[in-house]
Amino acid sequence: MRADRLVAALLFLQTRQRVTAAELAAELDVSERTARRDLEALASAGIPVYSQAGQGGGWSLVGGARTDLTGLTAPEIRALFLLTGPDTGASPQTRTALRKLVRALPPPLREGAEAAARAGVSDGTDWAGTETVEEARLGPLQRAVVEAREVRIGHARPGREARERTVQPLGIAMKAGVRYLVADTEDGLRTFRIDRVTSVAETGAPAVRPDGFDLPTAWRALAARMEVRMVAATVRGRAAPGTEPVLEAVIGGRIRYGERARDGWTPFEADGPSPEVIAARLAGLGARVELLDPPEARAALTRIGAELTELYGESGGPAPAPPATPEAPPRAPASTGTRHG
Template sequence: MRADRLVSIMLLLQANGRMTAGGLAERLEVSRRTIHRDLEALGMAGVPVVVDRGAAGGASLIDGYRTDLTGFSQPELRALLAFGAGDLAGDLGMRPALDSASRKLAAAAGDGRTRSLQQRVLIDGDSWGRVRTVPEHLARVQNALWSERRLRLRYRRGEERVVERVVEPYGLVSKRGTWYLLAGVEGTRRVYRVSRIEDAEILPDAFERPPDFDLAQAWAEAVAGFRTAEPVRVVLRPRPDRAAQLARVYGESVVEQREDGLLELEFSSVEAAACLLAGFGGAVEAVSPDVLRRHLADLGRELVETYVDPGPPCSYGRQEEP
């Protein structure tokens, strides 16, 4: 809408000082001609916009003119600008609203240090080596969450098992870029990984959220439940040149680092340990437990069967005679 764009132009000029028509057009995704018309409209509405022509020209507001957003201290405004989670807002379809709110906050802050905060502090919540993807059914889950309607889910547990559940969505949580749904199911509370939802249908019947439900507390309790499950302790023999990397990557899991070079770590399950350690190949040997060694051996055989071309029978390692 044009009214929103006019406000955005005013806030951009207030936050950044002088801006060219091209810069405004790029930020607001419109043409330069549209920007020129909007600047004229602002001037006619009484906003003191100054437009300088020429190569060094641009649009600016008369010194001292500003809109105001009261109630925030400078540290509070900087905190809001720094911790606005852009990627997560994009996942939820809220990126345009977040950008607009950020412009208003930056304009309200007014000082140069706050305006340049985005060039000084960047928070990236994703893990290394991870390609960010938005779960297919996140938007539908979010719609049910806001409208307080039940969801019928087809949910994949493990590799092959798919179950169907009717749930009451209470809240969404993002942890390191992975989205989780906290929901009520038949009087209990469950956590679902949104990327494992194979289908989601919003049902017509509404539900009432528990009046005492607190999302942060519920998530903390869920995390505590995951951590109190009986861990699996493993003993590893890393190659000397990889020991430091292993200890750094899995530092929170390290229980003991022995003088003989062995490491003791704790994992949530044998399967989780095997999947994580397989990425180190032969650089890390699992000394114990035996069930982990067998699991890694099974993974190795599966990889060989999948990727190694057996070639002609009995030809491996043989050379043709001259």
Template structure:
């Protein structure tokens, strides 16, 4: 276990350059005291690692030093290929690059690891697309990815939900995210960091002008903040309903994650008839009307009155059709 961690220390310093003891500890999931002991062990073993003191200091390897201890375990080799998403790479314009890199990696693997990779692929498959929707068209995705990689500014014309529908913006594209089969991108627009759906781009021109990425920008953290805020903004209203046991079971499959979470966390004791009253976040009365109709006779809307009346009218109209 310690030998693996010592190798990880060397690889981290080789990959990232100078790192503080705290940064190493966080990356390895150990204490700072353990990092100190590991650095001493590496130095004693002849690894040319040294400490730079003062502000901005840390541990680093002597320039030009590179370890050859990079052998992969069967599990590591398998997970590298398992993590690949050829369809996503192709959409980004990197399909041929991924294929070439994969071939080079396979050629470098011992025969037993190469066989293990084939076994992994025979048993596991990653499909990132969501269910029940047509695949979106992304004619500008590859150009956008190139602008992200080369730090090139771009001018885009895109479609938004409010008036005026078509808007033109000059952007500094910072990163691309694939979420449940849907492509998004994060860009700096003047002083703001904004998130857009790639499919809304009507036209994209990559400019010759380059840009500097904002200091400390973290794509994963930025996306997590935006996604959480989007979910909060999406569910602006509430509805109080009664759910049958069957309705409770169907909520995770038919409703949004926020609604399912409320059912899981806010469910009280069922009444004598087995039904349970719960308050759910909804996007709007109109959206909730469509959502609750999917539950059929396993839901009764109590509030708001407007939504209850909409449900009553729809049920009465359906009853006339089938009477």
């Protein structure tokens, strides 16, 4: 913390011709005595800082000396403030650091940085106006990572009860807009989707960081393992005309199309964790998609259809008839030609 304060004090001096210990204390949120000691420490470290007593006195950099502590270019500064500016949900500490940084920038760069800081906004609530689970858990997890604090988290996978476990938080990773906690557990390195974390509580113990741990290297290995699980199964089917955009929204990029048939239906192959998972994702498309194989996928849709019929079919009269679809052509393997969505 002392080193951070000394850097902040030097940046503050660079933006003023002369400052008093009281002004620096207010800027750094410390006592005037602490601010004076920090100024004296800068001078003793060889920084050209001197004090002038009397009315109108204060502390100054000799000859308006400046120290380039950032080395940032104008595009880099704009990118930084776009990502972490005051209106993008940044923490109070981040906003304080950015305020100090912008004051240290030369005037030609300062205007662009301030404009970039005003160019973004972050809304941490969902459309019902409530704070999202991810936003509520992100702050405590970030603090645990930075301060190396062991935590006990609750984590719930879809369709399962939350499970609590003690973890050593090592980093936060983001992939395709989803944040993950990277942590060491009794089962080795694991990732936890932050929007599925139900609770966070510090245990009071320090986190143990594996020797030689490197977050980018660890994330690449973990992500590769997840990718393998995400494409463990493939289903074949066909989609009614105009269904492709919805199909791609449900499945994502793991879909391959064949040549469109004369009746307008398009054969496809889709990858996922299992045939049952893929079938469940496609069930909402009703008769606009027909799965051809494997049998496990068709059986899963049959089971889902029976459950829905039992639930809704007799509650208010007969179940509504499915939309009319073209007669299915003889089943044939999807064309080897692909068309990526």
